[in-house]
Amino acid sequence: MNISRKTLIFFIIVVLSLKAQSQQTAEKFNRELRYLLYLPEGYSTDNSQRWPLMIFLHGSGESGTDLNKVKMHGPPALVEKGKKFPFIIVSPQSDGRFGWDPNELYYLLASLKEKYKVDKSRIYLTGLSMGGYGSWKFASTFPGEFAAIIPICGGGDTATAWKLRHIAVWAFHGAKDDVVLPEESKRMVKAVRYTNPSARLTIYPEANHNSWTEAYNTDSLYEWMLSKKKFMYKENPVKxxxxxxxxxxxxxxxxxxxxxxxxxxxxxxxxxxxxxxxxxxxxxxxxxxxxxxxxxxxxxxxxxxxxxxxxxxxxxxxxxx
Missing domain, CATH: 2.40.128 (Lipocalin)
Known part of the structure; x- marks a missing residue:
């Protein structure tokens, strides 16, 4: 059978085209998560010491790509004013498209534990507004990571509140909050107390949405936080x-x-x-x-x-x- 030169060329082109379509290449997608880092005094002088870690989740207004916006409220704002803390503070920035993703935050936390001298028994989580919601969700998704959480003017899924049965909880809200109603914190704390009766809730009677300023300016909050260590089961003999x-x-x-x-x-x-x-x-x-x-x-x-x-x-x- 005779095959014309044009037919042969066409056949080769088709075969090569199919080969090209079937080839696969290894690619990679990286999602950047930037954060502010505060290291306490003495961090660099003693390599054997391990330090408590606080993760702070900002509200929706600080989302974006300008990391300086994260310094507007909460612990980063206090650090900017010169306040010193005896623990590491990491304040990531959400790009605003997806809010706070617990899985993304978990990968960040895993990286922090490897990169810095973190006391893994004293990891704390806090956040305000969108970050308050993020704190409830992150902790209930990965409850084995945290010693204590401090959600401020946020809310969450009461169906997952039982997962926080071994985590110290202190929530804050403003009684006059018309952005996130105080019932959001009340519902969560009530649900947590079924399995964790020591969960605390402070309602500031005159505060609106900005209940975080009064909360983060309370020294007893940090004393309470630092007194908490991650829960560990203890084996006890039974008959x-x-x-x-x-x-x-x-x-x-x-x-x-x-x-x-x-x-x-x-x-x-x-x-x-x-x-x-x-x-x-x-x-x-x-x-x-x-x-x-x-x-x-x-x-x-x-x-x-x-x-x-x-x-x-x-x-x-x-x-x-």
Missing amino acids: KEVLDELSGTYVSRRDTLVISPLEGKLQVKINRSNSVILRPASDSLFFINEEEPVDVEFIKKGKQRSLIVNADSRDEFRKLP
Whole structure:
């Protein structure tokens, strides 16, 4: 069969075109997150010391690309006026398009822990207005990172408030706030108190939206904050009779857990090949890792026993007779 020169050239062009279309190249997308950094006196003189870290999230008015705008309010404004703090302060700037993204902030925090001499047991989060909302959301998304949070004139999702059960909380709001109503903070603190009764709320009776000036000018706020350390579970021995009583088969709509005592702890078999060890914090509360906010609560109502797994969600399992 004879193939004309034009046909051959056309065929080669088509093949090369298809090859070009099928090639893939490795590319990278970087999203820049700029921040103000304050280092306390003495930071550079002792390489062995680790320092508390405060992350401050600004309000919507300070968003953009001009980092100097972040100095308008809160701890950055106080630093600009000469106030000294005994901890690191990092104040990132949102570009204003997406507000505060917890995942982006988490990557920032991971970088800060590697780059600076941070005491990982004393990491604190605060923010005002949009930053108040961001504080509630960031903390409830990554509750294992923080010792305390200070949300000011913000609000959040009460359905996730239980995740803050091990974090010290002190919220602030102005009673006359007509931008973010004080009910927003009241709802969140009320929800947090179901699992964290020590959560605090201060309402300034004469303050409007700018309740942050009075809050951040209160020295006792920083004393309270610095007294808090990240929660860690502590293992406490329980009697064999308790472990025997908790053992058995527990079911939910989707899963089955088989629990049995093992050397003073509980072994949970999820399936034939996977199991975890639960360590006792008390007769009714067990955990896996002392630093991770994941635990199992055993509950008894009358003769019915059940358990709740507190992890990314709260999942209840009922014990079979």
